[in-house]
Structures are given as C-alpha cells and as structure tokens.
Amino acid sequence: MIPFQYTKASDVADAVRLIAANGGAKFIAGGTNLLDLMKDNVERPTTLIDISRLPLNSVEETASGGLRIGALVPNADLAWHPLIEKRYPLLSSAILAGASQQLRNMASTGGNLLQRTRCAYFYDTATPCNKRQPGSGCSAVNGVNRGHAILGASTSCIATHPSDMCVALAALDATVHVTGAKGARAIPFADFHRLPGDTPHIDTNLAPDEIITAIEVPAKGFATHYSYLKIRDRMSYAFALVSVAAALEIKNGTIEEARLALGGVAHKPWRDAGAEAALRGQPAEDASFARAADLLLRDARPQAHNDFKVDLARRAIIRTLTQAAHGTPQSQSNKTIQ
Amino acid sequence: MQDGAVHPGASPSPLPEKVSVTLIVNGIERRFSVLPWVSLLDALRDHLDLTGTKKGCDHGQCGACTVLVDGRRINSCLTLAVMRDGAHVTTIEGLAANGALDPLQQAFIDHDAFQCGYCTPGQICSGVGLIAEGRAKTADEIREFMSGNICRCGAYPNIVSAIQQAMGAKP
Ligand SMILES: Cc1cc2nc3c(=O)[nH]c(=O)nc-3n(C[C@H](O)[C@H](O)[C@H](O)COP(=O)(O)OP(=O)(O)OC[C@H]3O[C@@H](n4cnc5c(N)ncnc54)[C@H](O)[C@@H]3O)c2cc1C
Ligand code: SF4
Ligand code: FES
Ligand code: FES
Numbered sequence: 001m002i003p004f005q006y007t008k009a010s011d012v013a014d015a016v017r018l019i020a021a022n023g024g025a026k027f028i029a030g031g032t033n034l035l036d037l038m039k040d041n042v043e044r045p046t047t048l049i050d051i052s053r054l055p056l057n058s059v060e061e062t063a064s065g066g067l068r069i070g071a072l073v074p075n076a077d078l079a080w081h082p083l084i085e086k087r088y089p090l091l092s093s094a095i096l097a098g099a100s101q102q103l104r105n106m107a108s109t110g111g112n113l114l115q116r117t118r119c120a121y122f123y124d125t126a127t128p129c130n131k132r133q134p135g136s137g138c139s140a141v142n143g144v145n146r147g148h149a150i151l152g153a154s155t156s157c158i159a160t161h162p163s164d165m166c167v168a169l170a171a172l173d174a175t176v177h178v179t180g181a182k183g184a185r186a187i188p189f190a191d192f193h194r195l196p197g198d199t200p201h202i203d204t205n206l207a208p209d210e211i212i213t214a215i216e217v218p219a220k221g222f223a224t225h226y227s228y229l230k231i232r233d234r235m236s237y238a239f240a241l242v243s244v245a246a247a248l249e250i251k252n253g254t255i256e257e258a259r260l261a262l263g264g265v266a267h268k269p270w271r272d273a274g275a276e277a278a279l280r281g282q283p284a285e286d287a288s289f290a291r292a293a294d295l296l297l298r299d300a301r302p303q304a305h306n307d308f309k310v311d312l313a314r315r316a317i318i319r320t321l322t323q324a325a326h327g328t329p330q331s332q333s334n335k336t337i338q
Numbered sequence: 339m340q341d342g343a344v345h346p347g348a349s350p351s352p353l354p355e356k357v358s359v360t361l362i363v364n365g366i367e368r369r370f371s372v373l374p375w376v377s378l379l380d381a382l383r384d385h386l387d388l389t390g391t392k393k394g395c396d397h398g399q400c401g402a403c404t405v406l407v408d409g410r411r412i413n414s415c416l417t418l419a420v421m422r423d424g425a426h427v428t429t430i431e432g433l434a435a436n437g438a439l440d441p442l443q444q445a446f447i448d449h450d451a452f453q454c455g456y457c458t459p460g461q462i463c464s465g466v467g468l469i470a471e472g473r474a475k476t477a478d479e480i481r482e483f484m485s486g487n488i489c490r491c492g493a494y495p496n497i498v499s500a501i502q503q504a505m506g507a508k509p
Contacts, residue, residue, distance in 0.1 A: 006374035100486020236485035
C-alpha cells in the first residue's frame with residue numbers, strides 16, 4: 001500500500017472543502033472497496049478524507065411519501081430497517097444478496113454506488129486496462145471475459161458494475177443527492193452511472209469534488225409484487241453473473257406498472273423503457289414476460305466467453321417476473337429457485 | 339500492509355506521521371501510535387500482540403479476520419486502525435468471561451467444528467455476531483449469514499450445528 005495522509009472531515013462542508021483543495025484525495029466511508037483497491041495499488045490516493053463519522057446515517061420520511069437514506073447508513077442496517085423491509089422489500093432483498101454480513105456491516109450506502117468493477121484486469125496492474133490507465137487498452141476484449149458485459153459495452157471497456165443494491169435502486173427510480181463546491185444537486189439514478197464509451201475511467205456523473213449525502217426512494221415501493229434473483233457461481237458471497245430486480249403493480253391479472261433492472265450484464269444497472277412499456281396493460285403471465293425479456297435482450301452482444309449470459313438473462317427475467325407476479329419473491333437464504 | 343511496507347516506486351514525500359489511537363480491546367483500554375495505513379487487523383496482531391485474529395486473504399474474501407467492533411462483526415483487514423479510534427473491539431481472546439468459555443466456543447468443541455483451526459477465531463466471532471443480530475434462525479439462514487467465513491477444511495456442517503447449539507436451537 002502506498003503511503004497517504006489521513007484526515008477526518010468535521011462536516012459535509014468541510015469534506016467538500018478538503019476534497020476540492022486536494023486533487024489526489026479520496027473520501028473513505030466503509031473502506032471495503034477503496035482499501036481493497038489500494039492494497040493492490042489500483043487506487044493511489046495521496047490523502048484519505050474520513051467521512052465515516054459524519055451524521056449522514058439516518059433514514060427519514062420525505063414529504064412526498066418516500067424515504068431519504070443517509071449516505072453513511074450501513075448496508076446491513078438499511079436491509080433490516082423496518083421501513084425498508086415493510087415498504088421497499090426489493091431493496092432489502094437485493095442488499096442481502098450481496099457480499100457478506102461482515103462486509104454489509106461496514107459498507108455504506110454511498111460507497112456501494114461508487115464501488116468499482118471486479119474485472120480481473122482492472123485489479124491486475126501488470127495488464128493494460130483503459131479504466132485503470134486511460135489509453136492503455138482493454139485486456140478483457142480479447143481475454144477472459146466470461147463475467148463481462150453483454151449490453152452497452154464499448155470497444156474501450158466491457159466491464160460490469162458489480163452492485164446488487166444499485167439494481168434495486170435503479171428499479172425503484174431512486175435519486176442521488178450530492179453536494180459539491182458549487183452547491184447541492186439531485187441526480188436521477190438512471191443518470192448516475194455511465195456507460196463506458198471511450199471514457200471508461202469515469203464510472204459515474206458525480207464530480208470529483210462532490211460528496212453523496214443521501215439516496216431518496218420515491219413513495220412507490222412495490223411491496224406486494226417484487227423479486228430479486230441473483231445467479232452466481234456459488235450459492236452466496238459471490239458477485240452476480242446475472243441478477244434481476246422485478247417490480248410490478250397488478251390489477252385483476254393485468255400489469256399496470258412494471259420495473260425491470262438487470263445487474264451483471266452492463267457497465268451500469270440496466271433498464272429498458274421499451275421492455276417495461278411492453279409489460280404494461282398485458283396479462284401477468286409467461287408470454288408477456290418472455291416478450292419483455294426478448295425486447296430487453298434484442299441488442300445483447302455477448303463476448304467470446306459469455307454467450308451463456310444471454311440465455312441466462314432471458315430465463316432469469318422470466319423467472320423473476322413470475323416470482324414477482326405470484327407474490328413469491330426469491331428467498332436470499334433458501335436458494336432453491338421456485 | 340505492515341508499517342513501512344511501502345510499495346516500491348511510490349513517492350513518499352511528505353511522509354505521514356503516526357497517529358495516536360485508543361481502542362478498548364476486550365475491555366481493556368489500549369493506546370498506541372500507528373501509521374495511517376495500518377489495518378485494524380495488523381494493529382491487533384503486530385501492535386497489541388493479539389494474534390488470535392487471523393489473516394487469510396487481507397481482502398475481505400475469507401472472514402478469518404472477523405472481530406466485533408462495537409458489537410458488530412466486521413472484517414478487520416478492510417478497515418484502518420485510525421478510523422476506529424475510541425471503538426470497543428472484541429477478539430477471540432476476549433470471548434471467555436471469568437474463566438468460562440463463551441457458549442459458542444464450547445459448542446465448537448462439542449461439535450468438532452474445525453480441523454486445522456485457522457478459520458476458527460473468525461468463525462466464532464462471526465457466529466457470536468450472528469447470534470447477537472438475532473435474525474438467522476433456520477439452518478439455511480445460518481449458512482447464508484455465515485457465508486462470509488470460508489473454511490478450507492470444510493467443517494461447515496459442524497459449524498452450523500455448533501451455532502444451533504449456542505443459539506439454543508435443536509440441532
Ligand atoms: C469480498 C467482497 C465481496 C463483495 N460482494 C459483493 C456483492 O456480492 N454484491 C455487492 O453489491 N457488493 C459486493 N461487495 C462490494 C461492497 O458492497 C462494496 O465494497 C461497498 O458497498 C462499498 O462501500 P464502502 O462504504 O465500503 O465504500 P468505500 O470503500 O469507503 O468507498 C468506495 C468509493 O466510494 C467513495 N465514497 C464513499 N462514500 C462516498 C460518499 N458519501 N460520497 C462520495 N464518495 C464516496 C470513496 O472515495 C471510494 O472511491 C463485495 C466486497 C468484497 C470486498
Ligand atoms: S473491461 Fe474495462 S475494466 Fe476490464 S480490462 Fe477492459 S477496460 Fe479494464
Ligand atoms: S483476512 Fe480479512 S477477510 Fe480474509
Ligand atoms: S478448520 Fe481449517 S480452515 Fe476451517
């Protein structure tokens with residue numbers, strides 16, 4: 001690990017001041033991603049600004065019936081927060097599908113959004129990687145790319161975003177609240193993470209001098225018809241090959257509102273307005289689900305080693321929508337897929 | 339990630355200073371100075387001579403370094419000692435009270451829940467955290483919420499039985 005200076009921010013304004021004054025500085029919250037990457041010499045901040053004790057750790061009701069989740073609420077606390085379990089069980093379920101209880105106890109809500117890809121070449125400083133070192137090339141394009149993207153990739157980078165929580169937040173139409181030197185602003189979740197294009201080193205639209213203060217989820221929580229299904233190489237404590245968050249509103253067997261977000265398939269949680277529109281007004285049954293899956297995957301381009309992801313995603317979408325429609329969400333402890 | 343284990347080629351100026359840290363470890367206040375990049379794990383093992391907590395991967399992937407910080411189980415390899423100033427830390431050395439083993443320690447012995455024992459301190463600290471959370475009840479749930487602790491010897495079935503015993507559930 002490289003040497004670095006360590007300092008504690010006293011409040012949000014102080015944190016913004018400190019980061020704006022030092023281009024080599026980074027915030028540290030839970031540390032579970034940043035320290036991991038620093039040990040491998042992938043991240044090399046000259047200063048760590050500790051924000052872990054800032055008072056951004058509450059979950060509060062908003063005037064419009066939603067919830068405002070502080071950026072430092074630990075993932076474990078969020079998953080088990082009574083209001084989240086009751087009104088946003090999709091979010092709770094997705095969080096519990098990720099990492100381990102020890103890591104969820106440490107990981108923060110804001111840090112989870114900013115976790116970096118698990119592409120092995122990104123971690124390996126001996127290999128070219130455009131995300132780690134812009135312009136050096138992408139080792140994965142012609143390398144081992146079984147875990148990589150099938151949607152929205154570019155010739156510069158085919159990495160995926162590894163978060164489970166973010167897939168649920170995308171489906172729920174969350175908003176990210178940030179504060180920077182120029183003041184506060186709100187970023188719709190869909191605009192927060194970026195596609196790689198020719199700038200894969202920039203993961204998100206958060207400015208370098210901005211801090212995430214909160215994530216807001218709107219009133220609609222889809223607590224009746226939801227499911228989060230995560231497919232991975234082992235039963236637990238592994239990143240997704242494909243994951244699906246599905247949320248439906250159903251009246252007399254007809255889908256009135258539909259949300260569908262995928263993890264493990266793209267550089268950001270993947271939503272497709274066309275696929276969701278195709279579900280609305282349709283009967284909540286297999287044929288509708290299959291049509292939505294085909295639409296969502298119409299432009300899928302697998303890599304040399306992950307052809308299987310397209311079919312896996314198709315089946316996972318249908319299965320997850322079925323679970324949501326039946327009101328039988330995937331259990332995150334009994335892994336039998338019903 | 340030891341003191342002075344600076345990556346070659348990194349420009350070290352200006353060299354950071356040691357930071358004074360106070361931890362309440364197993365009920366005893368410990369004051370020491372460390373460089374900012376010393377993990378809680380290395381601080382426990384190298385500065386406080388508490389070598390019960392193990393280093394497996396140093397990357398959050400195995401759970402061998404699990405300790406309880408303010409009552410919650412965490413991976414001590416992925417947090418900095420300086421970030422935990424003032425915290426209460428419980429390690430495997432601190433679980434026995436008044437000469438009596440923690441019920442989970444006894445249950446690990448009763449169920450032969452280890453072979454080489456390298457993962458065991460982390461397993462037990464994690465299990466104590468799990469029981470305190472009060473969420474996992476069924477065997478499936480215990481397995482899921484213990485998945486952050488890898489056992490290369492494969493003692494998993496016995497670990498689940500030990501936790502069930504300590505939870506007061508029927509094995
Ligand atoms: C072994 C292992 C397995 C894992 N498995 C999964 C999994 O299956 N699913 C999953 O979703 N995740 C998984 N994770 C990732 C984990 O969820 C993330 O590491 C965690 O959410 C990051 O949060 P943190 O608070 O620790 O971030 P940190 O490491 O503290 O920070 C990460 C980044 O965010 C920045 N940052 C943090 N907070 C803010 C803020 N408020 N404002 C601006 N910038 C900020 C930091 O500067 C840093 O660049 C796993 C991690 C490990 C180590
Ligand atoms: S896929 Fe992206 S992260 Fe992986 S090697 Fe290519 S550029 Fe780097
Ligand atoms: S040593 Fe910390 S998780 Fe492996
Ligand atoms: S007892 Fe050997 S690793 Fe678990």
